[in-house]
Amino acid sequence: MAFLEVDMHNHLLPGIDDGSQSVEQSMALIKGLHGIGFEKFICTPHIMEGVHPNTKSTIGAAQQLLNKELRAVNSKVEIFAAAEHMIDEGLEALLKKDNLCVMPGGYVLIEMSYLSESKALFQTILDIQNLGYKPILAHPERYNYYHYNFDMYKRIKDAGCLLQLNLLSISRYYGTEVKVAALTMIKSGMYDFVGTDTHHEKHLAALQEVVAKYPVRDLLKTCPVKNPSLLDHMQGNTIAVG
Known part of the structure; x- marks a missing residue:
């Protein structure tokens, strides 16, 4: 995976969402992901009202701990x-206050519920x-409600929203329908x-299997993958604490 250079979607920061639960677990996951070629990580813990109520402060503190x-x-x-x-x-509320957790390069990662489309x-x-x-x-191929309305992906792109593939989606990790959607979007x-969207050791083991089994680089030649361009914006990027 070294050709991607940056894993821009993961849950490696310890103890703040449903991803890594400790610094030790974060270090083990990073070691495994480094083993398949990643050296830089943009950590994207969930901000989800009532479930993962993270803020710049909680995220910044977890980043400092892991660093x-x-x-x-x-x-x-x-x-x-x-x-995320x-x-x-x-x-x-965050949009009104311009208080988003922005990725290097000015990108903002968003997601929807897997159960129903956000209006x-x-x-x-x-x-x-x-x-x-x-x-x-994030991971549009995982929104099952779009699998029978493929035109929605085009509408989202036409609105100026970029799309991020979960690496595990090219296998059957999330199910056959997700794999079919991912491969169709790759072909297009x-x-x-x-991104890896790594949360835990099970994800890591599945990613190692995908990298061993699939010619990922060749598969993605049809897509203008921008991961390496993030490097230009990553010097000295730390989230503000407070």
Whole structure:
């Protein structure tokens, strides 16, 4: 995976969402992901009202904790902090205050419920753009309600929203329908970014299997994958604490 250079969607920050639960677990996951080629990580913990009520402060503190451990072992790995924002009322409030957790390069990662489409999707895309940022929709292939309405992916792209593939979606990890949707979108050149969305050891083991089994680089040649371009914006990026 070294050709991607940056894993821009993961849950490696310890103890703040449904991803890594400790610094030790974070370090083990980072070691495994480093083993398949990643050296830089944009950590994107959930911000989800009532479930994962993260803020710049909680995310920044977790980043500092993990960075301290990485420095202690002289790791070459670099981590940066942003978030995966659920489209909900909490995000609406953050947009009004221009208080989003923005990725290097001015990107904002958003997601929807897997159960039902957010009616606020297109308004959210517009609101993010009006603040001068570039929205990225996380793992569109996993929204089952779009599998029979493929034109929605095109409408989202036409609205100026970028699309991020979960690497595990090219296998049957999330089910056959998700794999079919992902491969169809890859063939159509619709993805702009690729992320691991790593939460735990089971994800890591499945990713190692995917990398061993699939010619990922060749598969993604149809897509203008922008992960390497993030490097230009990543120097000294730390999220504000407070």
